[in-house]
Amino acid sequence: NAGVTQTPKFQVLKTGQSMTLQCAQDMNHEYMSWYRQDPGMGLRLIHYSVGAGITDQGEVPNGYNVSRSTTEDFPLRLLSAAPSQTSVYFCASSKRGSGEGMPGSNQPQHFGDGTRLSIL
Amino acid sequence: DAKTTQPPSMDCAEGRAANLPCNHSTISGNEYVYWYRQIHSQGPQYIIHGLKNNETNEMASLIITEDRKSSTLILPHATLRDTAVYYCIVRVGQAGTALIFGKGTTLSVSS
Numbered sequence: 253n254a255g256v257t258q259t260p261k262f263q264v265l266k267t268g269q270s271m272t273l274q275c276a277q278d279m280n281h282e283y284m285s286w287y288r289q290d291p292g293m294g295l296r297l298i299h300y301s302v303g304a305g306i307t308d309q310g311e312v313p314n315g316y317n318v319s320r321s322t323t324e325d326f327p328l329r330l331l332s333a334a335p336s337q338t339s340v341y342f343c344a345s346s347k348r349g350s351g352e353g354m355p356g357s358n359q360p361q362h363f364g365d366g367t368r369l370s371i372l
Numbered sequence: 373d374a375k376t377t378q379p380p381s382m383d384c385a386e387g388r389a390a391n392l393p394c395n396h397s398t399i400s401g402n403e404y405v406y407w408y409r410q411i412h413s414q415g416p417q418y419i420i421h422g423l424k425n426n427e428t429n430e431m432a433s434l435i436i437t438e439d440r441k442s443s444t445l446i447l448p449h450a451t452l453r454d455t456a457v458y459y460c461i462v463r464v465g466q467a468g469t470a471l472i473f474g475k476g477t478t479l480s481v482s483s
Contacts, residue, residue, distance in 0.1 A: 256415075285470065294459060294473030295416065310470060342415050344471075358404055358423070361471060363415030 254278055258343050258364035265333045265371045273328040273367050275343030282348040284326040285310070285361065286318065288339040295342060301326055302348075333371045341367045375399070375462045378477045384454075386483045390447040394460030397441040405436060406471065407445045409456040416459065419445065450481045 287295035297310030301320040377395040384390040408416040459476040
């Protein structure tokens, strides 16, 4: 059971290049999310998915695309990299959950180790 | 809008209890309080969460006030490895999937 696996761990791009950050989880979690973390700040939500075929925008979606064709994988695509996208990117997953509280909210998110992306 | 307020930093002596406060005065009745920590630049690590009742697990205890407007994370016997940034998060909106992170509290444990 590997949990949440992110690849690559480090990447350097030139402005205008495209790339895909990979995220895979082996826990059969319904929910998956992408966050970015800039120096000295907390994480900010980019995109999220509540299941295969369903995605939606988070707090800072511009410049990023996602798709969810399987339960296990949730790749994040940078179409035309910009220096402002230099950041550490974290992928997370969680079960849908049930019970009290807001639907889906009573299950903790499990995070990957991150991808450190530099855009020159 | 992080919906939580935490002190920017705290110090704790090794072996003593670390009590980290969090204010979430605008919390809704169906929103959980979550605590995560981040050591160096690793991925955030889940610690504990609760809705109304106090909770305890192998890592920590969570004390939620009766009006749910504030909570305290307690690390009963802090060690040097507990030095990290601790985030108090009210899980909000977007189908309950999103974690809205603030700047957290930097806990420094010293010997």
